Amino acid sequence: MHPRVLEVTQRIQARSATTRQRYLDLVQAAASKGPHRGTLPCGNLAHGVAACGESDKQALRLMNQANVAIVSAYNDMLSAHQPLERFPELIKDALRQIGSVGQFAGGVPAMCDGVTQGEPGMELSLASRDVIAMSTAIALSHNMFDAALCLGVCDKIVPGLLIGALRFGHLPVVFVPAGPMPTGISNKEKAAVRQLFAEGKATREELLASEMASYHAPGTCTFYGTANTNQLLVEVMGLHLPGASFVNPNTSLRDELTREAARQASRLTPENGQYVPMAKIVDERAMVNAVVALLATGGSTNHTLHLLAIAQAAGIQLNWQDMADLSEVVPTLARIYPNGQADINHFQAAGGMSFLIRQLLDGGLLHEDVDTVVGKGLRRYVQEPFLDAGRLVWRDGPAASLDESILRPLDRPFSPEGGLRLMEGNLGRGVMKVSAVAPEHQVVEAPVRIFHDQASLAAAFKAGELERDLVAVVRFQGPRANGMPELHKLTPFLGVLQDRGFKVALVTDGRMSGASGKVPAAIHVSPEALNGGPLARLRDGDIVRVDGTTGELRVLVDAAQWDARPLVETPAIDGQGMGRELFAFMRQAFSPAEQGACSFTAELNGSR
Numbered sequence: 001m002h003p004r005v006l007e008v009t010q011r012i013q014a015r016s017a018t019t020r021q022r023y024l025d026l027v028q029a030a031a032s033k034g035p036h037r038g039t040l041p042c043g044n045l046a047h048g049v050a051a052c053g054e055s056d057k058q059a060l061r062l063m064n065q066a067n068v069a070i071v072s073a074y075n076d077m078l079s080a081h082q083p084l085e086r087f088p089e090l091i092k093d094a095l096r097q098i099g100s101v102g103q104f105a106g107g108v109p110a111m112c113d114g115v116t117q118g119e120p121g122m123e124l125s126l127a128s129r130d131v132i133a134m135s136t137a138i139a140l141s142h143n144m145f146d147a148a149l150c151l152g153v154c155d156k157i158v159p160g161l162l163i164g165a166l167r168f169g170h171l172p173v174v175f176v177p178a179g180p181m182p183t184g185i186s187n188k189e190k191a192a193v194r195q196l197f198a199e200g201k202a203t204r205e206e207l208l209a210s211e212m213a214s215y216h217a218p219g220t221c222t223f224y225g226t227a228n229t230n231q232l233l234v235e236v237m238g239l240h241l242p243g244a245s246f247v248n249p250n251t252s253l254r255d256e257l258t259r260e261a262a263r264q265a266s267r268l269t270p271e272n273g274q275y276v277p278m279a280k281i282v283d284e285r286a287m288v289n290a291v292v293a294l295l296a297t298g299g300s301t302n303h304t305l306h307l308l309a310i311a312q313a314a315g316i317q318l319n320w321q322d323m324a325d326l327s328e329v330v331p332t333l334a335r336i337y338p339n340g341q342a343d344i345n346h347f348q349a350a351g352g353m354s355f356l357i358r359q360l361l362d363g364g365l366l367h368e369d370v371d372t373v374v375g376k377g378l379r380r381y382v383q384e385p386f387l388d389a390g391r392l393v394w395r396d397g398p399a400a401s402l403d404e405s406i407l408r409p410l411d412r413p414f415s416p417e418g419g420l421r422l423m424e425g426n427l428g429r430g431v432m433k434v435s436a437v438a439p440e441h442q443v444v445e446a447p448v449r450i451f452h453d454q455a456s457l458a459a460a461f462k463a464g465e466l467e468r469d470l471v472a473v474v475r476f477q478g479p480r481a482n483g484m485p486e487l488h489k490l491t492p493f494l495g496v497l498q499d500r501g502f503k504v505a506l507v508t509d510g511r512m513s514g515a516s517g518k519v520p521a522a523i524h525v526s527p528e529a530l531n532g533g534p535l536a537r538l539r540d541g542d543i544v545r546v547d548g549t550t551g552e553l554r555v556l557v558d559a560a561q562w563d564a565r566p567l568v569e570t571p572a573i574d575g576q577g578m579g580r581e582l583f584a585f586m587r588q589a590f591s592p593a594e595q596g597a598c599s600f601t602a603e604l605n606g607s608r
């Protein structure tokens with residue numbers, strides 16, 4: 001085991017001792033003898049089985065068959081979730097064939113960040129993660145179940161399902177992905193047309209044609225954004241079947257993996273003798289494994305928020321310093337757009353999860369002796385699934401990468417360290433994904449231009465006011481200000497300026513998309529401007545240094561003058577319309593970005 005990985009794990013365990021024990025006590029109290037529906041009064045149980053078919057009803061009256069909850073994020077809005085429509089029937093049939101039952105316990109909402117990107121709805125996006133966690137709890141709170149299947153893929157959905165399911169950590173839980181859409185036009189080609197459009201050199205028709213050639217079918221978008229990062233991390237945490245992440249939807253292999261996930265969930269119940277509750281799988285080692293996988297692949301910066309909140313739901317205290325210290329020793333082994341040209345299908349074809357996990361295990365960078373939904377030991381995940389005459393089999397994945405421009409072995413990494421930098425200085429603390437920024441662009445020292453929303457930056461660009469070296473500061477975008485939206489629509493404008501040879505950086509207390517790349521961005525800056533964070537003291541023209549190599553985030557103003565500077569008046573924030581007013585109470589409850597920007601942090605940590 002790499003000494004740094006061990007050291008970080010041990011300090012997380014020490015820091016989490018009290019809250020982890022409190023969590024495990026909660027799980028123990030919830031785990032009762034026999035099926036939980038057996039603890040229900042007859043009337044309650046009768047309600048729970050009333051709509052079942054006769055055979056399911058009889059099976060549920062008996063207490064020796066597993067009842068598996070299905071919690072699904074299906075909707076037609078997300079291309080990644082549309083394939084989930086068919087999954088409940090596949091699952092129920094598979095369970096019936098082994099004498100168990102599947103009940104659709106509840107649906108959870110799912111927002112497509114691509115549809116809401118740059119729109120008012122994006123201000124609900126982060127809060128939707130916590131709503132999904134609550135919706136998962138509503139589904140599982142019927143207490144009829146011996147195991148659960150969580151069906152979800154995208155940005156806030158998998159983190160929300162994880163947070164909610166962890167509060168029922170006494171249940172065995174298997175996560176069920178739907179897989180990426182087939183590859184369309186390349187992400188690089190898509191981004192180029194966007195920049196042309198931003199410059200007025202492409203028509204709206206050309207832009208729409210390009211976008212629809214990129215996002216063209218059911219399945220997850222093929223860039224390595226938050227959705228695909230979710231799949232990769234959940235697999236490394238041992239909550240997927242091995243190799244389940246990136247099998248394309250509506251294929252016989254995908255369908256058989258979905259059926260097998262249902263069968264496996266049933267096997268993991270106390271009655272069927274291989275009891276592995278979710279709380280046993282998601283421990284400090286699993287969280288460290290997730291961070292290592294995030295760093296080794298240049299995964300979405302959104303997980304510098306989500307992983308903290310997910311860990312808290314399991315009684316674990318993970319922080320940005322842990323991630324930064326691991327990033328120093330975890331090599332970058334994958335280059336998937338925005339970190340490279342390849343997409344997630346190319347990653348899978350080059351060796352995918354089995355090759356990546358094998359490299360990280362062999363390098364002592366992942367905890368191997370962990371519990372997973374397929375038993376003890378992460379080494380099982382160096383195998384990948386195939387159909388052999390219709391039967392699901394697993395075989396060892398490739399020993400060598402099939403394309404070293406996409407996926408590299410430990411001895412020839414793209415970089416000796418991970419793609420994530422902790423940014424800190426007199427402007428606060430934030431993060432930067434350096435793996436997507438060319439080395440020559442990683443250090444910017446330039447005058448500031450301040451914006452209070454994305455639209456005003458776009459207007460300034462179109463008015464030709466930004467044709468210079470620039471640190472664009474977009475403030476009052478933090479969790480409590482307006483829900484911490486992604487500011488990904490800024491990427492084409494800042495990308496054009498960078499391509500024109502200007503030194504350009506972004507500094508914000510907001511978020512970027514996992515698909516954001518090339519422009520150095522210090523994001524999630526904490527404390528946020530609304531809470532009196534230093535960003536609220538900045539003025540146009542201040543010189544700011546954003547150094548992605550050293551992690552320095554600093555305004556070059558005399559310290560005494562800086563300390564004497566008043567905070568700027570909080571601008572009017574439009575929290576009304578598109579349902580935003582319904583989420584005001586959650587914005588008030590959000591913890592700072594550095595604690596996951598989560599509305600449950602205080603409850604989960606026992607401080608409220």
Ligand SMILES: O=C(O)[C@H](O)[C@@H](O)[C@H](O)[C@H](O)COP(=O)(O)O
Pocket residue numbers: 112113114115117155224225226227300302486488512513514515
């Ligand atoms: O974190 C993420 O990965 C993003 O939220 C992603 O899910 C979102 O949909 C992007 O906005 C898509 O990229 P485009 O907006 O460039 O299509």
Ligand code: SF4
Pocket residue numbers: 078079080081111112113114115154155219220221225227
């Ligand atoms: S990856 Fe993003 S754009 Fe694609 S379906 Fe998921 S949320 Fe929507």
